[in-house]
Amino acid sequence: MLDEALAxxxxxxxxxxxxxxxxxxxxxxTLVIAHRLAAAxxxxxxLVVADGRIADTGTHxxxxxxxxxxxxxxxxxxxxxxxxxxx
Numbered sequence: 259m260l261d262e263a264l265a266x267x268x269x270x271x272x273x274x275x276x277x278x279x280x281x282x283x284x285x286x287x288t289l290v291i292a293h294r295l296a297a298a299x300x301x302x303x304x305l306v307v308a309d310g311r312i313a314d315t316g317t318h319x320x321x322x323x324x325x326x327x328x329x330x331x332x333x334x335x336x337x338x339x340x341x342x343x344x345x
Contacts, residue, residue: 272296295328295335304328 267275272294279288280300290297298304299318306313306321306328314325321328 269294269296276300293331295332306331 273296276297290301292298295318301318303315304318304321305315306325308327313327314321316325322332
């Protein structure tokens, strides 16, 4: 279980860690708790929690298509990454 393991890491380091995790998690159950969507994008199933309740569940693409909470998180993450690139 990883609980906000990438919270204090820049996006480039986080990508390297996620790639290493993806290579090792096959045939294993891995629970990742994260605010960054990059940490969840490759998951088989993502649970979106809002106000202490499960708002939706699905793949990254499914949630982008139908879940307003997930859509807002994705939009906020894009802005954060763009700001980091400019800084």
